[in-house]
Amino acid sequence: MRLRRLAVPAAVLVALLGIPVAANAAPGQGDNLAKAATATASYTSSWESVAAVNDGIDPPTSNDTVNRRWGTWPNTGEQWVLLTWPTAQTLRSADVYFFDDNGGVRLPASWRLQSWNGSAYTDVTATAGYPVAANRYNAVNFNPVSTSRLRVVLQSGAASVGVLEARAYATAIGGTDPGTPGGWNPPANLVTPLNQVWQHQEQTYNNLYGFRNYGWDQIFANGGSVNYCVRWDSSAPVSAALRDRVHASLARQFKKWMDVMVGHNGWPYQTVPLKVVGWAVRDRSTLQWSDNSVDIYVNNIRENAPQCSEPCGRFFNQSGSYPNCPGGITHHYDMSLWLTAGMNGGAGGDWGQRIGSEYYVGALDADNIHILLHEMGHTFGLDDFYDWTPTGVGGFLMQAGSAAQITEFDAWMFRDWWRHLKSRYGR
Known part of the structure; x- marks a missing residue:
């Protein structure tokens, strides 16, 4: 053929x-709610842009040299990027595409998500841990939270850290409609x-x-x-x-x-x-x-x-x-x-x-x-x-x-x- x-x-x-x-539209999900948020960060290199993390542009690789990026070089240690909405959102999953230029910015040693409870940031309860990989989105499902702020906290490893894109959803990634193995449920x-x-x-x-x-x-x-x-x-x-x-x-x-x-x-x-x-x-x-x-x-x-x-x-x-x-x-x-x-x-x-x-x-x-x-x-x-x-x-x-x-x-x-x-x- x-x-x-x-x-x-x-x-x-x-x-x-x-x-x-x-x-x-978010892959396998509904809309990507992160695009409606305002992004801020603990630190941003002067030549990078924190607005990159929720601009809706999918990176081709972790070493994206075409689109804008958020990076923290030369700062190391704990760094974060924060998504803030004008009103509370009910969230239960997110995925993050890490920035790694094989030089001053590398994959984090670890990362986690935190939600704002009105007085402090608390870690969300992830259902299967936090993957760390290059050249793909790293997806996390967690117990539902209602919050106006979601923070991605990264702990640097060999170098500084960065994020190319962060997305947040109201549904679980790979959920049961229509994501269960063998499922077929068109409208x-x-x-x-x-x-x-x-x-x-x-x-x-x-x-x-x-x-x-x-x-x-x-x-x-x-x-x-x-x-x-x-x-x-x-x-x-x-x-x-x-x-x-x-x-x-x-x-x-x-x-x-x-x-x-x-x-x-x-x-x-x-x-x-x-x-x-x-x-x-x-x-x-x-x-x-x-x-x-x-x-x-x-x-x-x-x-x-x-x-x-x-x-x-x-x-x-x-x-x-x-x-x-x-x-x-x-x-x-x-x-x-x-x-x-x-x-x-x-x-x-x-x-x-x-x-x-x-x-x-x-x-x-x-x-x-x-x-x-x-x-x-x-x-x-x-x-x-x-x-x-x-x-x-x-x-x-x-x-x-x-x-x-x-x-x-x-x-x-x-x-x-x-x-x-x-x-x-x-x-």
């Missing part, structure tokens, strides 16, 4: 660029259209279950991560700073689909890290950096465009073995982000996503890069809806031109794929 779809005609693209988009109004969609897919694609290179397969083959290579089908120069922004933006958009699954129906991953391992170009001088952070492929032309090394690509080596890939499996890529100069609309499938380079570069800071999100949906098997609409729904991302973000119906279609395929991963 190789999906190659034109997503959005140029006229629709122009119209959609003016559509306002909603703020991020009542979506049951009929979801069944229609799945029946349509089964009737349309004869190899629906036999196909083994969906995005789901790629993630599980890697044990919960994904690698990309960028096909830069353009003569426009790329600086190191632009390269890093491309990587960060791609990770943020991919994470939006992954967040749909967190805590749902036995999905085993809190985060699915994305790494860009290479760039392909016609002319090496197009890439204006000299470091070796990614592999570079020059003038390897396929489909009249620069192609990343085929021996390193999963599309060409679906056994999961890469014996002829220079550097071995760590340098392999699962998908390509194919950026084509002058292209309108897009295409997507198990090989990756293709969209216009000018469109993508112009949207790097956008909350939702809707054409890319649409094409990522195809990578995981979601279909187009050019000639029919399921009963009772309309205006969703996979119905090209009708929405500019992942909607509730898109999210439940995505989860429905997992429901039907998860048994092949032993879930």
Whole structure:
């Protein structure tokens, strides 16, 4: 099953660029209540910003060099960041993404949450301890508290400490609705259209279950991560700073689909890290950096465009073995982000996503890069809806031109794929 779809005609693209988009919903939860709070801190380095901790921007890694950050260098010892609401909130979970630049700011030795009881800060009662890990959110469930202040207290270890993002919720992370293993509980109004969609897919694609290179397969083959290579089908120069922004933006958009699954129906991953391992170009001088952070492929032309090394690509080596890939499996890529100069609309499938380079570069800071999100949906098997609409729904991302973000119906279609395929991963 190789999906190659034109997503959005140029006229629709122009119209959609003016559509306002909603703020991020919390992964597997309701709204992230932290975004409504005011952030303060024990200390903030003069070049950092405490407002970073609840600005709603998901970090690509703990060493985020693109978005603003909160850090306490050179201060060490106990440090804290405080979220304050104008009125009391009932909270029962939170997650924190730590700042770690492999230098003066490192992961904390430990951390805890405290709530304000009206006269003092008291530790919340966490149900399963406080994890400390890089490159992901560290989630904590706790006994419900009603408070107007939630404080994240960090104890430094090898260096100073910092936080990239802190989120707070009124529900438990990985809770029972719909997060219990084996659970499937879509809203009542979506049951009929979801069944229609799945029946349509089964009737349309004869190899629906036999196909083994969906995005789901790629993630599980890697044990919960994904690698990309960028096909830069353009003569426009790329600086190191632009390269890093491309990587960060791609990770943020991919994470939006992954967040749909967190805590749902036995999905085993809190985060699915994305790494860009290479760039392909016609002319090496197009890439204006000299470091070796990614592999570079020059003038390897396929489909009249620069192609990343085929021996390193999963599309060409679906056994999961890469014996002829220079550097071995760590340098392999699962998908390509194919950026084509002058292209309108897009295409997507198990090989990756293709969209216009000018469109993508112009949207790097956008909350939702809707054409890319649409094409990522195809990578995981979601279909187009050019000639029919399921009963009772309309205006969703996979119905090209009708929405500019992942909607509730898109999210439940995505989860429905997992429901039907998860048994092949032993879930």
